[in-house]
Amino acid sequence: MKYLNDSFIKFKKDALSKAFYDSIKYLIFSVILIIVLKYIPVVREWLKVEFSLTLWLILLVSSLLVTASFSLSIYLFNKKLKVIKSENQIDDLTGLKNHKALELELVGIENERNTKDEPISLILIDIDNFKKFNDDNSYEIADKILSKLGNLLNKDGRITDETFRYFMRGDEFLIVAKETTISNAILASDRKRKLINDSTFKIGNDSFNLTICCGVTEFNIGDTKEIAIERLTQALQKAKKKTGKNNTETII
Numbered sequence: 001m002k003y004l005n006d007s008f009i010k011f012k013k014d015a016l017s018k019a020f021y022d023s024i025k026y027l028i029f030s031v032i033l034i035i036v037l038k039y040i041p042v043v044r045e046w047l048k049v050e051f052s053l054t055l056w057l058i059l060l061v062s063s064l065l066v067t068a069s070f071s072l073s074i075y076l077f078n079k080k081l082k083v084i085k086s087e088n089q090i091d092d093l094t095g096l097k098n099h100k101a102l103e104l105e106l107v108g109i110e111n112e113r114n115t116k117d118e119p120i121s122l123i124l125i126d127i128d129n130f131k132k133f134n135d136d137n138s139y140e141i142a143d144k145i146l147s148k149l150g151n152l153l154n155k156d157g158r159i160t161d162e163t164f165r166y167f168m169r170g171d172e173f174l175i176v177a178k179e180t181t182i183s184n185a186i187l188a189s190d191r192k193r194k195l196i197n198d199s200t201f202k203i204g205n206d207s208f209n210l211t212i213c214c215g216v217t218e219f220n221i222g223d224t225k226e227i228a229i230e231r232l233t234q235a236l237q238k239a240k241k242k243t244g245k246n247n248t249e250t251i252i
Contacts, residue, residue, distance in 0.1 A: 091165040093143055094150025096173070102164040105176055106225035113221050121185030122228060123175040124215040124236045125153070125192065128245040130171040133208075144203050146171060149210070152199065156192060174232075182218040182252060189214035189248045197246065211246035213239040218252060 089101035097105075109120055127133070127149070134142045146165075153163050153173055160179045166172035177185050193212055201208045215236030219228045231251045239249035 091150075091168065093147050094165050095147075096150050096154060096163050096165045098165055099167055102166070102174060102176075103225075105162065105164070106228070109176070109219055110223070110225045113219065113223065117221070118179050119181045120219040121177045121180045121182050122217055122219055122232050123177060123185055123189045123192075124166070124232045125173040125175070125189075125212050126214075126236055126240065127171040128211045128213060128240075141203050141206075141208075142171075145201055145208060145210070148201050149173075149196070152196065153192065156195060158188075161188075182216060182250065185216050185218070186248060186250055189216050193246060193248060213242075213245050214248040215239055216248060216250045 089097055089104075091098040113120075130142070133145070150163070150165060150173065153175070157163050157175065158177075160177065162176045162178075164174045164176070166174045175188075177188060180188070193214060196210055196212050199210075201210065213236060215232050215234070215238070217228060217231045217235055235249045235251040238251070239245070239247040242249070
């Protein structure tokens with residue numbers, strides 16, 4: 001958030017400074033033009049005959065140039081702000097939306113739950129024994145595994161799904177499945193478990209296999225995001241306690 005705020009302030013200063021600079025520049029240019037026309041009879045007569053150029057027209061053109069310059073600065077400012085916000089909500093490692101973006105998504109769902117009846121389910125995914133994987137290999141390999149897994153989950157998602165990396169340094173992924181009942185979300189999570197179980201992740205000359213556990217719940221009408229996430233976390237913990245893991249559990 002500090003990075004976003006600092007970037008916003010810096011660009012705001014730059015954009016407004018440019019607009020102010022351009023405004024002064026065009027006004028000075030207009031004044032000089034008026035003075036020049038006043039003391040050059042040939043030019044003044046030619047402009048008068050051909051264009052009927054007057055002091056008021058010069059000022060009007062100058063005002064239009066100032067307005068156009070200021071409007072362009074505002075446009076560039078808003079465009080840059082959108083880029084900054086977008087970059088601040090993307091996880092660098094996986095390319096998925098990050099926890100900040102997830103928070104905004106959940107707040108939006110919470111605010112709309114009393115007006116929309118469409119079912120929304122949540123799927124929380126955790127890699128089995130990933131701490132041991134880190135210990136047995138390296139953090140560099142672990143990061144590459146997370147990157148490949150994030151890409152796989154993103155490709156497997158439907159148009160109504162949005163996949164997030166749950167925490168910046170974690171191995172958990174959260175899927176917001178809109179227009180999805182909890183029964184269909186269970187089917188989706190089981191499909192993803194099988195997909196990952198059957199996949200081989202190649203890092204250099206080495207190959208790795210993974211399994212995952214899934215917690216599933218529905219974002220019920222009247223739920224706050226905290227209540228929904230707490231229920232989702234409990235479902236995932238329940239799945240991880242099963243022997244052999246590689247399991248899906250649900251709490252409604």
